[in-house]
Amino acid sequence: MLLELRVQNLLLIESAELRLGPGLNVITGETGAGKTVLAHALDLLMGGKPRSGIVRPGAEESYVEGAFEVDGEEVVLGRRVAASGRSRAFLDGRTATIDDLRELGRRFVAFYGQHEHRKLTVSSAQLEVLDAFCGKAQLAKRAEYAATHARVRELRADLAGLRARAGNRERDLDLLVFEIGEIEALKPDEAEKAELLVERDRLRHLEGLRAASAGGAEALAPESDSPGAATLLAEAERLAAGVAGVDAELDALAGRLSALRVEAEDLAGELRRYELGLEAEPGRLEQVEERLDAYDRLERKHGGSVAAVLEHLERCRTERERLENAEVSIEGAKRALAAAEEEEGVLAAALTKARRKAAPALAERVRKELAELAMEDATFEVVLHERDELVTTGAEQVEFLIAPNPGVPAAPVRDTASGGELSRVMLALMSVASTGGPATLVFDEVDAGVGGQTARAVGDRLRALADGRQVLCITHLPQIASLANRHFRIEKEAAGELARTTVERLEEDLVLDELVRMLGADAKDAGARRHAEELLAAA
Helix, strand or coil, X not given: CEEEXXXXXXXXXXXXXXXCCCEEEEEECCCCCCHHHHHHHHHHHCCCCCCCCCECXXXXXXXXXXXXXXXXXEEEEEEEEECCCCEEEEECCEEECHHHXXXXXXXXXXXXXXXXXXXXXXXXXXXXXXXXXXXXXXXXXXXXXXXXXXXXXXXXXXXXXXXXXXXXXXXXXXXXXXXXHHHHHHCCCHHHHHHHHHHHHHHHCHHHHHHHHHXXXXXXXXXXXXXXXXXXXXXXXXXXXCCCCCCHHHHHHHHHHHHHHHHXXXXXXXXXXXXXXXXXXXXXXXXXXXXXXXXHHHXXXXXXXXXXXXXXXXXXXXXXXXXXXXXXXXXXHHHHHHHHHHHHHXXXXXXXXXXXXXXXXXXXXXXXXXXXXXXXCCEEEEEEEEEEEEECCEEEEEEXXXXXXXXXXXXXXXXXXXXXXXXXXXXXXXXHHCCCCCCEEEEECCCCCCCHHHHHHHHHHHHHHCCCCEEEEECCCHHHHCCCCEEEEEEEECCCCCCXXXXXXXXXXXXXXXXXXXCCCCCCCHHHHHHHHHHHHHC
16 A cells, blocks of 8 residues: 655656555646646656656756555655656665566556556457456466466477477587597597697707717716716815825815715716617607697687596587487477476366356446446447467457447447546446455546546446555546545645645545535535535535
């Protein structure tokens, strides 16, 4: 239920606050005073698009806020619209999205204006009404059917995909077998690749390595008679040994000479052994290069690394297995689709049965309601047309036919009903086919094209709809306004060059004055005042 509606700088309204309650709330005022501004304020709260120039002249932005009571808790929706046209949404004081407002707005408020009346001319909206008339079980069945229909479409798409892939099965299998064989033949391994890179560098520089090791060994301990570093160190060691024990400092240095000689002789031997080990198999470098080229080709094709190549191998194996079992998958998909289609057919048949049973009852109830709304000679029919195929809503579409006047064949509502007649048809349908929905109903100009006793009948229907919920009605008819539980008047005042609109809740005396005004009479007109008092007394 809408508890409060606050509006700032929206068109002619500088600031307004409405404290609403359960039952029938009406808003009245002179033509042009800005009654529809409040309807637009609610539309903004429901995520509607801001109209051009809605910000009050001289203001930087408009702001609309609605406080709703939902399941015992208060929820506040807000909308701020800048003069530039940019808008922002709020939920409980925090930034939200316009989609958030639309989603919550649909749950909180049902808005019925002249444009909404026209929705009754759409077949899908008519089907919604018929299903609502069938009852909550039908609505639940319809939701179950819609989910099954969506599953059928998904299963059909899956089966089509499997069949399409199966058509290319042999080609795809050949490609997968080739790629798997190519990778498995190499047996790629990170450690092996690292070893191959090291080996390739060694083989590429083999002669240089030989020259360095042989030259080093020869410099330390030459195989010829010429002295090398080890020989010279031995001579230095011999000279130091000749005076051993004379000076402790020289004795220490002599020890180091001995260690250097031993290390030089040992190092020369190691260098010669290293040189002899540099022998390589003929063509080994070519073998290493070829294997590393194979690594490079696979890595370029499949991700740039050995790890990526191995991951691709696993994907290929999985896909090969799936394709090899494609026939099994197709048969499984066929069985699942057949089961879902059977369930879809059963649910669609149940929806059709309930609709065909309810259609004449709905038509009869609507005819009775229209008679109460001064359309006693109107005929109303609910016709079902079978579709060529099942759709989201079932196996048929609905057409409402009406003949507003006797002697005229019934024709589709979209081709026959005037705006006022559409308003009454909508009220009649809501009176007999309303099941739950939002707690707040908003009617903007639902009384278009009606007057007199018809207006009172429209008001009676609005008050009946307000039993157990909240109805907000913007009206120009005193017959409707007199039935209100709460009455608000919107009034335009001249404020210098810029007009200003105010909204106030009317108490009993002021309600009477407003009804007199709505009757088109002067406040001192005794006859009009008696008429207004009679309206209130009848209410």
